[in-house]
Amino acid sequence: MQPLVLGIETSCDETAIGIVRGRTLLANEIASSVDEHARFGGVVPEIAARAHLEAMLPSIERAVKTANISLRDIDAVAVTAGPGLIGALLVGVASASGLAQGLGRPLYGVNHLASHISVDCLTHSDPLEPVIALLVSGGHSSLLQVDDITSSITKLGATMDDAAGEAFDKIARIMGVGFPGGPAIDLLAKTGSATAIDFPRGLTTSNDWQSRPFDFSFSGLKTAVARYLESTPDYAKGDVAASFQEAVVDVLLLKALAACKQTGINSLVIAGGVAANSRLRHLAEQRCEKVGIQLRIPAPALCTDNGAMVAALGSLLVSAGRAPAAHAFDADSSLPVTSINLR
Amino acid sequence: MTISLAIDTATSRTIVGIVNNGKVEFEQFHEGATDHGKAISELVAKALKATAIPDQVVIGMGPGPFTGLRVGITFAQSFALARSIPWVGVCSLDAIRIDSTTNNLKADEYTVATDARRKQMYWASYKAGVRIKGPDVDKPEEIDEFITNVFPDVRKLVELSSMQNVREPIYLHSPDAIPTAERT
Numbered sequence: 224m225q226p227l228v229l230g231i232e233t234s235c236d237e238t239a240i241g242i243v244r245g246r247t248l249l250a251n252e253i254a255s256s257v258d259e260h261a262r263f264g265g266v267v268p269e270i271a272a273r274a275h276l277e278a279m280l281p282s283i284e285r286a287v288k289t290a291n292i293s294l295r296d297i298d299a300v301a302v303t304a305g306p307g308l309i310g311a312l313l314v315g316v317a318s319a320s321g322l323a324q325g326l327g328r329p330l331y332g333v334n335h336l337a338s339h340i341s342v343d344c345l346t347h348s349d350p351l352e353p354v355i356a357l358l359v360s361g362g363h364s365s366l367l368q369v370d371d372i373t374s375s376i377t378k379l380g381a382t383m384d385d386a387a388g389e390a391f392d393k394i395a396r397i398m399g400v401g402f403p404g405g406p407a408i409d410l411l412a413k414t415g416s417a418t419a420i421d422f423p424r425g426l427t428t429s430n431d432w433q434s435r436p437f438d439f440s441f442s443g444l445k446t447a448v449a450r451y452l453e454s455t456p457d458y459a460k461g462d463v464a465a466s467f468q469e470a471v472v473d474v475l476l477l478k479a480l481a482a483c484k485q486t487g488i489n490s491l492v493i494a495g496g497v498a499a500n501s502r503l504r505h506l507a508e509q510r511c512e513k514v515g516i517q518l519r520i521p522a523p524a525l526c527t528d529n530g531a532m533v534a535a536l537g538s539l540l541v542s543a544g545r546a547p548a549a550h551a552f553d554a555d556s557s558l559p560v561t562s563i564n565l566r
Numbered sequence: 567m568t569i570s571l572a573i574d575t576a577t578s579r580t581i582v583g584i585v586n587n588g589k590v591e592f593e594q595f596h597e598g599a600t601d602h603g604k605a606i607s608e609l610v611a612k613a614l615k616a617t618a619i620p621d622q623v624v625i626g627m628g629p630g631p632f633t634g635l636r637v638g639i640t641f642a643q644s645f646a647l648a649r650s651i652p653w654v655g656v657c658s659l660d661a662i663r664i665d666s667t668t669n670n671l672k673a674d675e676y677t678v679a680t681d682a683r684r685k686q687m688y689w690a691s692y693k694a695g696v697r698i699k700g701p702d703v704d705k706p707e708e709i710d711e712f713i714t715n716v717f718p719d720v721r722k723l724v725e726l727s728s729m730q731n732v733r734e735p736i737y738l739h740s741p742d743a744i745p746t747a748e749r750t
Contacts, residue, residue: 275636279640279644321640323648
């Protein structure tokens with residue numbers, strides 16, 4: 224019998240509960256506090272944490288109903304242990320811990336980034352690994368080599384400053400087109416030209432390719448866009464959005480494909496909220512096909528933060544016979560990606 | 567007959583108890599203002615090994631420093647959901663038991679205060695065991711004479727559960743954040 228796993232994700236502003244049986248998704252309930260953060264132009268940790276507490280029980284109850292199971296049938300509880308906002312993570316961990324203890328079932332404290340990658344198992348039945356993972360969201364931009372999603376992830380590179388999604392948020396805020404910035408810029412970009420403005424590609428000089436081939440930097444790009452907007456009062460919003468987006472997407476894929484080439488791994492998974500970006504998905508398909516790399520991108524709803532991915536990783540851990548956490552563990556706001564399953 | 571699991575994380579202590587029909591069968595606390603998450607799970611595991619199976623959960627809903635307070639509430643609510651048993655919320659300040667002789671009280675009237683961080687205290691005043699003012703949060707110099715370094719009592723948390731049913735955390739403070747439009 225495949226394990227029935229409930230997953231809880233509260234690392235940022237989504238209170239998300241997922242239920243899977245083996246590799247089959249049964250429920251994926253998300254309560255987001257994003258509207259409460261919009262007027263602040265970014266996620267306010269205390270508002271997010273309050274919203275998590277308020278949404279937690281109703282979300283669990285909804286997920287159980289959608290999955291048409293009883294809580295007592297759950298074989299294991301999995302929860303995001305980090306990285307993320309500490310006050311937000313703690314609500315999820317405490318809830319998962321209370322559930323696991325109430326049910327008398329094992330508790331898995333899992334890595335948020337590994338969860339984003341593992342959600343692929345809900346759409347593909349063939350083995351994922353070995354694979355290069357490009358993980359891009361509002362909080363993270365990393366290139367990872369995944370040899371075993373339940374036990375072995377190697378970090379190849381990461382952003383030196385802003386995360387890709389953060390850059391989208393900041394540019395959207397300067398242009399006054401709304402929060403979160405990703406979907407707003409994506410939509411606006413469809414009305415402009417990606418080649419209208421030549422914005423810089425961070426860390427792509429020959430020196431950078433030598434010293435930090437798989438790291439990213441988006442702060443220079445952000446400044447370049449801000450300067451352009453200042454010096455061009457009658458700028459075309461669509462062109463700025465499209466050209467900025469192209470600069471981000473281009474450099475993400477350049478480095479991801481370079482990582483595939485260097486490691487000899489001919490499979491790439493793109494995960495995280497920015498993987499929902501339509502231009503990234505389109506360009507990734509084109510470029511991967513050209514060089515014969517197998518591309519895996521989850522459906523947009525499974526790219527942004529969700530509970531299904533946490534349940535998916537929990538299910539893979541149970542199936543692989545990995546040990547659950549001890550009764551008590553702390554959430555870790557800066558949990559390294561190499562720590563997949565807290566012990 | 568009610569067997570209550572009582573949980574309070576509104577102070578620097580993580581407090582867990584089991585009260586079986588008025589009798590305290592288990593009572594332990596862990597001191598540590600940032601330890602609530604780990605401590606609660608360990609203490610509840612201990613409590614469940616030691617005693618009968620609870621049929622309700624009583625939760626101290628604050629006021630208390632937000633992060634620790636939420637850990638206790640969300641753990642307790644989720645435990646209750648998993649067991650399909652009810653949870654009852656009570657005011658944590660009301661659960662502080664004051665002994666008039668040891669505290670040298672002249673009359674049956676007093677104010678209790680607990681640490682709210684940021685140089686403030688959560689407080690409430692009582693007369694003949696009944697809250698007459700508060701709960702509120704202020705700087706210590708703005709509160710009349712008060713008793714502090716006091717903590718919720720397991721038996722009193724459970725006693726209050728037949729009189730109160732607080733369904734929301736008692737924060738008393740709004741989140742610190744300024745909307746983009748109001749920034750200068």
